[in-house]
Amino acid sequence: MALLEVKDLKIKFGGLTAVDEFSISIEKNELVGLIGPNGAGKTTVFNMLTGVYLPTSGTITLDGQDIVGKRPYDIVSYGAARTFQNIRLFKDLTVIDNVKIAYHKQMKYNMIEGIFRLPSYWKEEKIANDYAIELLDIFDMKPYADSLAKNLPYGKQRKLEIARALATGPKILMLDEPAAGMNPQETKELMETIDLIRNKFNIAILLIEHDMSLVMGICEKITVIDYGKIICVGNPEQIKCDPNVIKAYLGE
Numbered sequence: 040m041a042l043l044e045v046k047d048l049k050i051k052f053g054g055l056t057a058v059d060e061f062s063i064s065i066e067k068n069e070l071v072g073l074i075g076p077n078g079a080g081k082t083t084v085f086n087m088l089t090g091v092y093l094p095t096s097g098t099i100t101l102d103g104q105d106i107v108g109k110r111p112y113d114i115v116s117y118g119a120a121r122t123f124q125n126i127r128l129f130k131d132l133t134v135i136d137n138v139k140i141a142y143h144k145q146m147k148y149n150m151i152e153g154i155f156r157l158p159s160y161w162k163e164e165k166i167a168n169d170y171a172i173e174l175l176d177i178f179d180m181k182p183y184a185d186s187l188a189k190n191l192p193y194g195k196q197r198k199l200e201i202a203r204a205l206a207t208g209p210k211i212l213m214l215d216e217p218a219a220g221m222n223p224q225e226t227k228e229l230m231e232t233i234d235l236i237r238n239k240f241n242i243a244i245l246l247i248e249h250d251m252s253l254v255m256g257i258c259e260k261i262t263v264i265d266y267g268k269i270i271c272v273g274n275p276e277q278i279k280c281d282p283n284v285i286k287a288y289l290g291e
Protein backbone atom coordinates (compact mmCIF):
# COMPACT_ATOMS: atom_id res chain seq x y z
CA MET A 40 0.00 0.00 0.00
CA ALA A 41 1.20 3.51 -0.81
CA LEU A 42 2.07 5.95 2.00
CA LEU A 43 -0.97 8.10 1.19
CA GLU A 44 -4.01 6.50 -0.43
CA VAL A 45 -6.95 8.78 -1.22
CA LYS A 46 -10.05 7.38 -2.85
CA ASP A 47 -13.11 9.15 -4.25
CA LEU A 48 -12.90 12.19 -2.05
CA LYS A 49 -15.83 14.56 -2.26
CA ILE A 50 -16.84 17.71 -0.42
CA LYS A 51 -19.91 19.84 -0.78
CA PHE A 52 -20.36 23.36 0.56
CA GLY A 53 -24.12 23.85 0.47
CA GLY A 54 -25.04 23.42 -3.18
CA LEU A 55 -21.44 23.63 -4.43
CA THR A 56 -19.48 20.43 -4.95
CA ALA A 57 -15.97 21.85 -4.56
CA VAL A 58 -14.11 18.54 -4.99
CA ASP A 59 -15.46 15.31 -6.46
CA GLU A 60 -14.07 11.83 -7.25
CA PHE A 61 -10.59 12.89 -6.15
CA SER A 62 -8.16 10.00 -5.80
CA ILE A 63 -4.40 10.03 -5.43
CA SER A 64 -1.75 7.56 -4.37
CA ILE A 65 1.62 8.77 -3.10
CA GLU A 66 4.55 6.47 -2.36
CA LYS A 67 7.19 7.02 0.32
CA ASN A 68 9.75 9.51 -0.99
CA GLU A 69 7.67 10.54 -4.03
CA LEU A 70 7.45 14.22 -5.04
CA VAL A 71 4.01 14.83 -6.49
CA GLY A 72 2.50 18.04 -7.83
CA LEU A 73 -1.14 19.10 -7.55
CA ILE A 74 -1.95 21.85 -10.00
CA GLY A 75 -4.97 23.51 -11.51
CA PRO A 76 -6.36 26.96 -12.34
CA ASN A 77 -7.67 29.39 -9.70
CA GLY A 78 -10.49 27.98 -7.61
CA ALA A 79 -9.97 24.44 -8.96
CA GLY A 80 -10.09 22.93 -5.46
CA LYS A 81 -6.41 22.39 -4.60
CA THR A 82 -6.45 23.97 -1.14
CA THR A 83 -9.76 22.27 -0.39
CA VAL A 84 -8.05 18.92 -1.08
CA PHE A 85 -5.24 19.87 1.36
CA ASN A 86 -7.84 20.91 3.92
CA MET A 87 -9.48 17.51 3.71
CA LEU A 88 -6.16 15.64 3.86
CA THR A 89 -5.11 17.54 6.98
CA GLY A 90 -8.40 17.40 8.91
CA VAL A 91 -9.43 21.03 8.44
CA TYR A 92 -12.49 19.97 6.41
CA LEU A 93 -14.44 16.77 6.86
CA PRO A 94 -15.05 15.18 3.45
CA THR A 95 -18.65 14.49 2.48
CA SER A 96 -17.48 11.04 1.31
CA GLY A 97 -14.33 9.15 0.37
CA THR A 98 -11.38 7.59 2.18
CA ILE A 99 -7.94 8.83 3.22
CA THR A 100 -5.35 6.36 4.48
CA LEU A 101 -1.97 7.54 5.73
CA ASP A 102 0.62 4.84 6.33
CA GLY A 103 -2.17 2.29 6.73
CA GLN A 104 -4.27 4.41 9.14
CA ASP A 105 -7.69 5.80 8.29
CA ILE A 106 -7.44 9.53 9.04
CA VAL A 107 -10.88 10.76 7.97
CA GLY A 108 -12.52 12.57 10.89
CA LYS A 109 -9.25 13.00 12.80
CA ARG A 110 -8.36 16.48 14.04
CA PRO A 111 -5.56 18.46 12.39
CA TYR A 112 -3.36 18.15 15.50
CA ASP A 113 -3.74 14.36 15.49
CA ILE A 114 -3.06 14.11 11.78
CA VAL A 115 0.34 15.71 12.44
CA SER A 116 1.07 12.80 14.82
CA TYR A 117 0.09 10.35 12.10
CA GLY A 118 2.81 11.93 9.96
CA ALA A 119 1.31 14.63 7.73
CA ALA A 120 2.57 18.21 7.98
CA ARG A 121 1.57 21.16 5.86
CA THR A 122 2.25 24.80 5.11
CA PHE A 123 -0.35 27.41 4.20
CA GLN A 124 -0.81 29.83 1.31
CA ASN A 125 -0.70 32.69 3.80
CA ILE A 126 2.33 32.34 6.05
CA ARG A 127 1.56 31.24 9.63
CA LEU A 128 4.43 31.82 12.05
CA PHE A 129 4.85 32.99 15.64
CA LYS A 130 6.03 36.35 14.35
CA ASP A 131 7.16 37.74 17.72
CA LEU A 132 9.29 34.70 18.55
CA THR A 133 12.78 34.02 17.29
CA VAL A 134 13.41 31.87 14.27
CA ILE A 135 14.89 29.04 16.33
CA ASP A 136 11.99 29.10 18.83
CA ASN A 137 9.54 28.80 15.95
CA VAL A 138 11.25 25.58 14.90
CA LYS A 139 11.62 24.25 18.46
CA ILE A 140 7.91 24.70 19.19
CA ALA A 141 7.08 22.59 16.16
CA TYR A 142 9.54 19.93 17.37
CA HIS A 143 7.99 20.00 20.82
CA LYS A 144 5.67 17.03 20.28
CA GLN A 145 8.68 14.77 19.91
CA MET A 146 10.30 15.86 23.19
CA LYS A 147 10.26 13.31 25.94
CA TYR A 148 10.25 15.10 29.33
CA ASN A 149 7.18 15.31 31.53
CA MET A 150 5.63 18.36 33.23
CA ILE A 151 7.47 17.89 36.55
CA GLU A 152 10.84 17.51 34.79
CA GLY A 153 10.01 20.67 32.83
CA ILE A 154 8.89 22.77 35.80
CA PHE A 155 11.90 21.87 37.94
CA ARG A 156 14.32 21.96 35.02
CA LEU A 157 15.62 18.45 35.82
CA PRO A 158 18.57 16.98 33.82
CA SER A 159 16.18 15.09 31.52
CA TYR A 160 14.64 18.48 30.57
CA TRP A 161 18.02 19.98 29.66
CA LYS A 162 18.97 16.87 27.71
CA GLU A 163 15.80 17.11 25.60
CA GLU A 164 16.24 20.87 25.23
CA LYS A 165 19.72 20.33 23.82
CA ILE A 166 18.46 17.71 21.37
CA ALA A 167 15.70 20.13 20.23
CA ASN A 168 18.18 22.97 19.92
CA ASP A 169 20.69 20.93 17.91
CA TYR A 170 17.94 19.61 15.67
CA ALA A 171 16.53 23.11 15.06
CA ILE A 172 19.99 24.44 14.17
CA GLU A 173 20.54 21.53 11.79
CA LEU A 174 17.22 22.25 10.08
CA LEU A 175 17.94 25.97 9.79
CA ASP A 176 21.33 25.14 8.29
CA ILE A 177 19.67 23.13 5.52
CA PHE A 178 17.66 26.25 4.66
CA ASP A 179 20.76 28.50 4.90
CA MET A 180 19.05 30.26 7.80
CA LYS A 181 21.42 29.52 10.68
CA PRO A 182 22.62 33.15 10.82
CA TYR A 183 19.00 34.22 11.46
CA ALA A 184 18.40 31.79 14.36
CA ASP A 185 18.05 34.59 16.94
CA SER A 186 16.18 37.09 14.74
CA LEU A 187 12.49 37.63 15.28
CA ALA A 188 10.44 35.79 12.65
CA LYS A 189 8.63 39.02 11.73
CA ASN A 190 11.93 40.66 10.76
CA LEU A 191 12.84 38.04 8.16
CA PRO A 192 12.49 38.86 4.48
CA TYR A 193 9.41 37.30 2.90
CA GLY A 194 11.24 34.46 1.11
CA LYS A 195 12.92 33.42 4.35
CA GLN A 196 9.63 33.48 6.27
CA ARG A 197 8.33 30.99 3.71
CA LYS A 198 11.39 28.79 4.22
CA LEU A 199 10.94 28.99 8.00
CA GLU A 200 7.38 27.77 7.61
CA ILE A 201 8.67 24.70 5.77
CA ALA A 202 11.36 24.14 8.41
CA ARG A 203 8.63 24.23 11.09
CA ALA A 204 6.54 21.69 9.21
CA LEU A 205 9.60 19.43 8.90
CA ALA A 206 10.34 19.73 12.61
CA THR A 207 7.15 17.79 13.37
CA GLY A 208 8.85 14.75 11.81
CA PRO A 209 6.40 14.11 8.94
CA LYS A 210 6.23 11.16 6.58
CA ILE A 211 4.56 13.44 4.04
CA LEU A 212 4.94 17.18 3.68
CA MET A 213 2.20 19.14 1.94
CA LEU A 214 3.24 22.53 0.61
CA ASP A 215 0.52 24.98 -0.44
CA GLU A 216 2.03 27.38 -2.96
CA PRO A 217 5.38 27.69 -1.20
CA ALA A 218 6.75 29.97 -3.91
CA ALA A 219 3.86 32.45 -3.79
CA GLY A 220 5.18 36.01 -3.66
CA MET A 221 8.79 34.98 -4.19
CA ASN A 222 11.05 36.48 -6.82
CA PRO A 223 12.44 34.16 -9.54
CA GLN A 224 15.78 33.67 -7.75
CA GLU A 225 14.08 32.83 -4.43
CA THR A 226 11.76 30.46 -6.25
CA LYS A 227 14.64 28.65 -7.94
CA GLU A 228 16.43 28.24 -4.60
CA LEU A 229 13.25 27.03 -2.94
CA MET A 230 12.65 24.38 -5.56
CA GLU A 231 16.20 23.09 -5.09
CA THR A 232 15.65 23.03 -1.32
CA ILE A 233 12.42 21.06 -1.71
CA ASP A 234 14.19 18.41 -3.77
CA LEU A 235 17.00 18.29 -1.21
CA ILE A 236 14.55 17.91 1.70
CA ARG A 237 12.83 15.00 0.00
CA ASN A 238 16.11 13.14 -0.40
CA LYS A 239 17.70 14.09 2.92
CA PHE A 240 14.64 13.31 5.05
CA ASN A 241 13.39 10.49 2.85
CA ILE A 242 9.82 11.80 2.93
CA ALA A 243 7.04 12.21 0.41
CA ILE A 244 6.08 15.70 -0.73
CA LEU A 245 2.79 16.90 -2.19
CA LEU A 246 3.17 20.31 -3.74
CA ILE A 247 0.49 22.75 -4.83
CA GLU A 248 1.72 25.34 -7.28
CA HIS A 249 0.01 27.67 -9.68
CA ASP A 250 2.95 28.01 -11.94
CA MET A 251 3.15 24.91 -14.13
CA SER A 252 6.75 25.53 -15.18
CA LEU A 253 7.83 25.35 -11.53
CA VAL A 254 6.37 21.95 -10.72
CA MET A 255 7.43 20.55 -14.08
CA GLY A 256 11.04 20.95 -13.01
CA ILE A 257 10.94 18.83 -9.85
CA CYS A 258 7.82 16.62 -9.70
CA GLU A 259 7.89 13.16 -11.20
CA LYS A 260 4.11 12.83 -11.09
CA ILE A 261 1.46 15.53 -11.40
CA THR A 262 -2.29 15.50 -10.83
CA VAL A 263 -4.25 18.28 -12.49
CA ILE A 264 -7.68 19.31 -11.26
CA ASP A 265 -10.23 21.71 -12.70
CA TYR A 266 -13.63 22.54 -11.23
CA GLY A 267 -12.91 20.04 -8.42
CA LYS A 268 -12.30 17.04 -10.66
CA ILE A 269 -9.14 15.34 -11.86
CA ILE A 270 -8.59 16.04 -15.53
CA CYS A 271 -5.13 14.50 -15.96
CA VAL A 272 -2.49 12.46 -14.12
CA GLY A 273 0.95 11.91 -15.55
CA ASN A 274 4.59 12.89 -15.71
CA PRO A 275 5.52 16.46 -16.70
CA GLU A 276 5.85 15.58 -20.39
CA GLN A 277 2.39 13.99 -20.49
CA ILE A 278 0.84 16.91 -18.60
CA LYS A 279 2.36 19.51 -20.89
CA CYS A 280 0.81 17.99 -24.01
CA ASP A 281 -2.55 16.98 -22.58
CA PRO A 282 -5.37 18.78 -24.44
CA ASN A 283 -7.61 18.97 -21.33
CA VAL A 284 -4.83 20.63 -19.33
CA ILE A 285 -4.07 23.10 -22.11
CA LYS A 286 -7.77 23.92 -22.34
CA ALA A 287 -8.11 24.38 -18.56
CA TYR A 288 -5.18 26.76 -18.39
CA LEU A 289 -5.60 28.66 -21.62
CA GLY A 290 -9.33 28.38 -22.20
CA GLU A 291 -10.66 27.74 -25.66
Ligand SMILES: Nc1ncnc2c1ncn2[C@@H]1O[C@H](COP(=O)(O)OP(=O)(O)OP(=O)(O)O)[C@@H](O)[C@H]1O
Pocket residue numbers: 052055057075076077078079080081082083084249
Ligand atom coordinates in the same frame (compact mmCIF):
# COMPACT_ATOMS: atom_id res chain seq x y z
N1 LIG B 1 -15.23 26.91 3.35
C1 LIG B 1 -15.75 27.06 2.11
N2 LIG B 1 -17.04 27.39 1.95
C2 LIG B 1 -17.59 27.55 0.71
N3 LIG B 1 -16.89 27.39 -0.43
C3 LIG B 1 -15.59 27.06 -0.32
C4 LIG B 1 -14.96 26.90 0.94
N4 LIG B 1 -13.63 26.56 0.73
C5 LIG B 1 -13.48 26.54 -0.61
N5 LIG B 1 -14.63 26.84 -1.23
C6 LIG B 1 -14.86 26.90 -2.68
O1 LIG B 1 -14.29 25.72 -3.24
C7 LIG B 1 -13.72 26.02 -4.52
C8 LIG B 1 -12.27 25.58 -4.54
O2 LIG B 1 -11.50 26.50 -3.76
P1 LIG B 1 -9.97 26.28 -3.42
O3 LIG B 1 -9.53 27.38 -2.55
O4 LIG B 1 -9.77 24.89 -2.94
O5 LIG B 1 -9.29 26.40 -4.87
P2 LIG B 1 -7.75 26.48 -5.23
O6 LIG B 1 -7.55 25.56 -6.38
O7 LIG B 1 -6.92 26.22 -4.03
O8 LIG B 1 -7.65 27.97 -5.70
P3 LIG B 1 -6.42 29.02 -5.69
O9 LIG B 1 -5.43 28.46 -6.67
O10 LIG B 1 -7.03 30.28 -6.17
O11 LIG B 1 -5.89 29.07 -4.30
C9 LIG B 1 -13.92 27.49 -4.76
O12 LIG B 1 -15.08 27.66 -5.53
C10 LIG B 1 -14.11 28.05 -3.36
O13 LIG B 1 -14.87 29.21 -3.37
